[in-house]
Amino acid sequence: MLLPFYLGPAYVGFPSPASDYMENPIDLNEHLIKNRTATFLLRAKGVSMIGACIADGAVLVVDRSMTPIHGDIVIASIDGDIICKRLLLRPQAALKSEHPDYPTIMISDCADVELMGKVTAVINQFK
Amino acid sequence: MTIALVDCESFYASCETVFRPDLKGKPVVVLSNNDGCVIARSIEAKQLGVAMGIPWFKIREDYLKKGGIVFSSNYAFYGDMSSRVMSILRSLCPKMECYSIDEAFLDMTDLASHYDLYEFGCYIRSVTKQWVGIPVRIAIGPTKTLAKVAAYQIKRQGIQSKVMIIDSHNRIDMLRSTPIREIWGIGSRMSHHLHGMGIDNAYALANSNIATMRKRFSVVIERMIRELNGESCIGLEESLSPRKQIIVSRSLRSPITRAEEARMPLSNFVARAAEKLRSEYQHCQRMSIFIRTNRFSNHRQACITDQQTFPVPTNDSRLMLRTANGMLNKIFRKGYRYSKLGVILDDCTLASSVQGDLFLAQDTHASKLMQSIDQMNQKGARLFFASQHGTFSYPRNQQQVSQRYTTCWEELPTVS
Numbered sequence: 001m002l003l004p005f006y007l008g009p010a011y012v013g014f015p016s017p018a019s020d021y022m023e024n025p026i027d028l029n030e031h032l033i034k035n036r037t038a039t040f041l042l043r044a045k046g047v048s049m050i051g052a053c054i055a056d057g058a059v060l061v062v063d064r065s066m067t068p069i070h071g072d073i074v075i076a077s078i079d080g081d082i083i084c085k086r087l088l089l090r091p092q093a094a095l096k097s098e099h100p101d102y103p104t105i106m107i108s109d110c111a112d113v114e115l116m117g118k119v120t121a122v123i124n125q126f127k
Numbered sequence: 128m129t130i131a132l133v134d135c136e137s138f139y140a141s142c143e144t145v146f147r148p149d150l151k152g153k154p155v156v157v158l159s160n161n162d163g164c165v166i167a168r169s170i171e172a173k174q175l176g177v178a179m180g181i182p183w184f185k186i187r188e189d190y191l192k193k194g195g196i197v198f199s200s201n202y203a204f205y206g207d208m209s210s211r212v213m214s215i216l217r218s219l220c221p222k223m224e225c226y227s228i229d230e231a232f233l234d235m236t237d238l239a240s241h242y243d244l245y246e247f248g249c250y251i252r253s254v255t256k257q258w259v260g261i262p263v264r265i266a267i268g269p270t271k272t273l274a275k276v277a278a279y280q281i282k283r284q285g286i287q288s289k290v291m292i293i294d295s296h297n298r299i300d301m302l303r304s305t306p307i308r309e310i311w312g313i314g315s316r317m318s319h320h321l322h323g324m325g326i327d328n329a330y331a332l333a334n335s336n337i338a339t340m341r342k343r344f345s346v347v348i349e350r351m352i353r354e355l356n357g358e359s360c361i362g363l364e365e366s367l368s369p370r371k372q373i374i375v376s377r378s379l380r381s382p383i384t385r386a387e388e389a390r391m392p393l394s395n396f397v398a399r400a401a402e403k404l405r406s407e408y409q410h411c412q413r414m415s416i417f418i419r420t421n422r423f424s425n426h427r428q429a430c431i432t433d434q435q436t437f438p439v440p441t442n443d444s445r446l447m448l449r450t451a452n453g454m455l456n457k458i459f460r461k462g463y464r465y466s467k468l469g470v471i472l473d474d475c476t477l478a479s480s481v482q483g484d485l486f487l488a489q490d491t492h493a494s495k496l497m498q499s500i501d502q503m504n505q506k507g508a509r510l511f512f513a514s515q516h517g518t519f520s521y522p523r524n525q526q527q528v529s530q531r532y533t534t535c536w537e538e539l540p541t542v543s
Contacts, residue, residue, distance in 0.1 A: 035258075036214075037211045037214045037215055037218075037258060037259070038211075038257075038258035038259065040532075040533060040540075041533075041539050042539055042540050042541065042542050043539040043540070043541045043542070044541070044542055044543075045541045045542065045543050046543050048543065059539070060542065064257060064258050064259070064260070065254075065257065065258045075542060077148035080148050080149030080151070081148070081149070081543065082146065082148060082540065082541075082542045082543075083542055083543055084542040084543070112148075112151070114148065116260075
């Protein structure tokens with residue numbers, strides 16, 4: 001949450017020597033979100049992407065306006081499920097998990113695939 | 128002028144499927160407050176024959192048997208999705224007017240010489256679909272009223288691209304196939320009158336005699352006729368039928384039989400309506416209340432209303448509460464099981480245009496008091512008037528509400 005500075009007219013006593021150097025506090029939104037309108041937050045479930053530092057319960061920052069390229073982490077809907085995987089375009093289009101126990105999904109095997117957006121950041125919170 | 132009307136397809140139903148790709152291709156309906164009636168339908172639900180506004184209980188069994196999906200309304204979510212769509216539109220065309228939660232007018236006059244309008248329309252559609260997941264229709268014409276006609280034609284003709292431009296080449300055909308009831312600003316009474324005069328489509332209206340029509344009806348219809356002929360009379364942020372009414376009403380979960388039971392919900396509705404009024408910097412001239420039995424029950428039926436006109440337009444909650452409770456005492460009749468009540472504020476005008484009454488003391492304290500109350504309530508305080516009894520819980524009965532996907536940390540959509 002951002003707390004605004006109060007730059008009121010009531011100067012009682014000596015003005016703060018820092019008052020000319022006030023800047024806005026650091027805003028995580030600004031750092032993590034380039035296109036607010038197209039950005040949604042999703043929550044990761046499970047450990048299939050643990051190799052990409054996406055822990056169970058992590059918050060994914062997803063920008064739907066960016067066109068994903070080879071190697072990007074993406075959100076896709078596949079046959080009715082929303083999943084998070086690494087997009088591979090070579091040698092064949094595929095969605096790869098980052099965990100040895102989870103299989104790679106070949107896009108040609110799916111009836112209905114839609115890339116929903118690119119994951120631009122992951123927020124893993126420590127308890 | 129070049130005006131585009133952008134409206135979201137089956138907006139609430141489209142919102143519900145953004146994070147539920149498993150619902151793609153299935154009938155989806157969204158219900159009004161308290162799960163009363165159907166207020167939005169996906170294309171598939173329309174194809175099943177679900178009518179707009181039909182009471183949910185009437186179709187529930189049959190609809191669910193056919194595999195239909197139902198949601199209670201989730202305004203926190205729809206509101207966020209709407210503001211995303213609107214912000215995309217504003218970035219593409221800064222001269223814009225949000226007309227409703229799912230419609231906006233864009234003034235594309237300056238863009239028209241630089242862009243192919245049809246391609247620009249397709250671009251708007253692809254951006255809103257990709258960025259937010261909401262499909263929109265784009266209807267473009269030289270006036271707001273003609274853009275509305277084009278929007279109707281997209282639906283009527285089932286245009287696949289969902290983009291339609293009305294111009295001198297196709298205007299006559301489009302007007303001929305647009306029934307009078309579909310013209311922007313024509314209500315059921317007016318359309319009845321016009322039918323009586325043999326005017327039954329937009330083309331006939333466009334070619335009617337302006338002077339005669341103005342005399343017979345009003346200047347409103349004159350502007351309508353001019354607009355249908357391509358002469359822009361209604362600018363952005365302006366309309367022939369502005370929102371001059373605020374309605375707050377709900378179905379009650381259990382019926383009431385005594386006036387005392389009605390007082391608290393009514394007072395809450397009045398307070399809410401007054402707050403809405405002030406948030407739009409308006410005053411109202413007239414207030415009506417209504418209370419009625421459940422139309423679909425077998426008990427005795429009654430629907431009673433009363434209205435009162437204020438000497439000076441007001442937005443003072445205290446006066447409005449006094450007036451509403453006075454009306455309630457006057458009209459309440461025993462012996463019925465009432466299940467719905469509400470308040471309607473009419474003839475609303477902007478606060479700046481209110482004329483004072485020479486013989487009534489102006490209450491400048493009132494507006495300051497109301498302002499303070501609203502500000503404190505917005506900051507999470509719970510300030511209320513005695514007749515509201517301090518409880519602010521509307522009887523809510525929403526069984527099928529989806530997650531607040533975009534406004535609540537605990538309810539984010541999940542991915543595996």
